Amino acid sequence: MMNDSVSLYTIRRLPLYLEFLKELKAADVEFTSASEIARNLKIYPTQVRKDLTIAGLTGKPRVGHKVDESIILIEEFLGWDHSLNTVVVGAGNLARALLRYHDMNVTGLSIKALTDNDPAKFGTHVKGLKVYSNDDLAKIRDEFDIQVGIIATPASEAQNAADMLIENKITTLWNFTTVRIKVPENVFVEQTCLYCNMAVVTYHHNKRNLIEYK
Amino acid sequence: MMNDSVSLYTIRRLPLYLEFLKELKAADVEFTSASEIARNLKIYPTQVRKDLTIAGLTGKPRVGHKVDESIILIEEFLGWDHSLNTVVVGAGNLARALLRYHDMNVTGLSIKALTDNDPAKFGTHVKGLKVYSNDDLAKIRDEFDIQVGIIATPASEAQNAADMLIENKITTLWNFTTVRIKVPENVFVEQTCLYCNMAVVTYHHNKRNLIEYK
DNA sequence: AAAATATTGATATAAAAATATTGAATTGGA
DNA sequence: TCCAATTCAATATTTTTATATCAATATTTT
Numbered sequence: 001m002m003n004d005s006v007s008l009y010t011i012r013r014l015p016l017y018l019e020f021l022k023e024l025k026a027a028d029v030e031f032t033s034a035s036e037i038a039r040n041l042k043i044y045p046t047q048v049r050k051d052l053t054i055a056g057l058t059g060k061p062r063v064g065h066k067v068d069e070s071i072i073l074i075e076e077f078l079g080w081d082h083s084l085n086t087v088v089v090g091a092g093n094l095a096r097a098l099l100r101y102h103d104m105n106v107t108g109l110s111i112k113a114l115t116d117n118d119p120a121k122f123g124t125h126v127k128g129l130k131v132y133s134n135d136d137l138a139k140i141r142d143e144f145d146i147q148v149g150i151i152a153t154p155a156s157e158a159q160n161a162a163d164m165l166i167e168n169k170i171t172t173l174w175n176f177t178t179v180r181i182k183v184p185e186n187v188f189v190e191q192t193c194l195y196c197n198m199a200v201v202t203y204h205h206n207k208r209n210l211i212e213y214k
Numbered sequence: 215m216m217n218d219s220v221s222l223y224t225i226r227r228l229p230l231y232l233e234f235l236k237e238l239k240a241a242d243v244e245f246t247s248a249s250e251i252a253r254n255l256k257i258y259p260t261q262v263r264k265d266l267t268i269a270g271l272t273g274k275p276r277v278g279h280k281v282d283e284s285i286i287l288i289e290e291f292l293g294w295d296h297s298l299n300t301v302v303v304g305a306g307n308l309a310r311a312l313l314r315y316h317d318m319n320v321t322g323l324s325i326k327a328l329t330d331n332d333p334a335k336f337g338t339h340v341k342g343l344k345v346y347s348n349d350d351l352a353k354i355r356d357e358f359d360i361q362v363g364i365i366a367t368p369a370s371e372a373q374n375a376a377d378m379l380i381e382n383k384i385t386t387l388w389n390f391t392t393v394r395i396k397v398p399e400n401v402f403v404e405q406t407c408l409y410c411n412m413a414v415v416t417y418h419h420n421k422r423n424l425i426e427y428k
Numbered sequence: 429a430a431a432a433t434a435t436t437g438a439t440a441t442a443a444a445a446a447t448a449t450t451g452a453a454t455t456g457g458a
Numbered sequence: 459t460c461c462a463a464t465t466c467a468a469t470a471t472t473t474t475t476a477t478a479t480c481a482a483t484a485t486t487t488t
Binding site: 179 | 256293308311388412417419
């Protein structure tokens with residue numbers, strides 16, 4: 001809990017453990033072990049044990065970890081016991097898709113509003129949320145106490161979107177565009193690059209299937 | 215090109231270099247250096263150089279790399295000089311968002327069809343693509359010569375979707391659900407876990423803002 | 429009650445990735 | 459023509475991450 005720097009790898013694995021724990025809870029399983037989690041996710045038990053320790057979980061030898069307690073502890077650790085008010089800049093299909101992840105929208109983040117630079121969209125609603133002008137960011141921020149900004153614009157507008165968010169003191173950003181936006185020291189950016197993942201897919205497929213494409 | 219195992223990290227960085235190179239090309243810049251790329255992406259020059267070498271690029275001292283040639287070589291390396299025919303299982307908002315990534319749909323992957331298990335959707339069209347029944351997978355595969363399957367179903371149906379794809383000899387999968395699907399040795403799965411990325415966002419925000427939430 | 433077993437959690441080792449160093453190559457200018 | 463600056467590319471080092479080992483402990487079985 002007070003550890004200085006927790007590895008990103010650990011943080012990214014915790015939601016996977018959480019998912020499995022919730023499955024177990026749904027099946028009324030009371031205890032599980034790091035070994036069982038590891039078996040399920042096909043990773044090493046020691047890895048799981050370390051991660052769980054970092055998240056503050058403790059288990060009993062031969063018994064393992066209490067499922068429901070573990071869920072609560074991991075959620076607390078990740079900050080999923082409450083939601084951060086979030087604005088999405090760019091009201092296109094990606095925004096729509098993100099809103100669809102309704103679970104995400106109750107644990108961790110809570111998307112409160114969308115903004116766009118297309119006047120035709122101003123005032124329209126997407127999944128019950130109003131689309132504002134980018135220029136209204138300051139107003140939106142105050143009204144909804146926005147803490148996180150998601151950048152879901154076309155790549156060409158990503159940097160501009162980031163600048164506007166930062167100007168409005170929204171300094172935790174989640175950027176879905178391919179562009180590596182430039183931000184001051186105090187701003188945190190999580191980059192989710194779908195193209196980068198696609199590269200892994202195409203590279204591997206082509207490597208396995210060394211066919212000549214004309 | 216013939217190197218046995220290329221790091222996933224390298225593969226995931228290459229699209230970022232590519233993006234920057236394309237920016238340069240658009241600005242009619244003829245040459246760039248690993249150092250310049252590194253500066254732009256805020257990573258280390260040596261890292262960039264190693265990655266470029268792995269992708270088969272060569273540069274001249276004091277001059278750097280030819281922009282247009284580099285673009286072609288990276289695209290070839292990633293297999294983005296041609297497209298893999300792709301089916302998306304699950305015709306919801308995520309599918310819609312993926313189709314929106316139209317660039318992705320011409321370089322690397324080419325989404326040819328969608329399937330769903332909701333009969334109400336059968337025969338409808340999403341962005342010009344027809345939605346089929348999951349049961350039609352064999353037919354779709356033959357008709358479009360499908361090579362890649364994207365899993366964009368609700369989490370509960372992910373394993374089933376994977377099983378169906380594999381049954382139909384589609385063995386390169388891109389799974390967008392939180393679930394870690396179980397597959398035989400010969401099947402490749404790229405996992406894109408949005409929740410895992412969200413965890414990084416919420417963890418970091420909460421760590422910085424150590425406020426008590428009631 | 430003792431032995432066997434499964435598990436935690438701490439520590440140690442191995443593997444992989446990131447970063448630093450170095451020398452050779454190329455260019456532009458003094 | 460030589461010198462300074464820049465860059466590549468190979469190699470070395472450091473750091474980080476993943477995996478293995480082991481003692482302690484709780485539980486079940488004999």
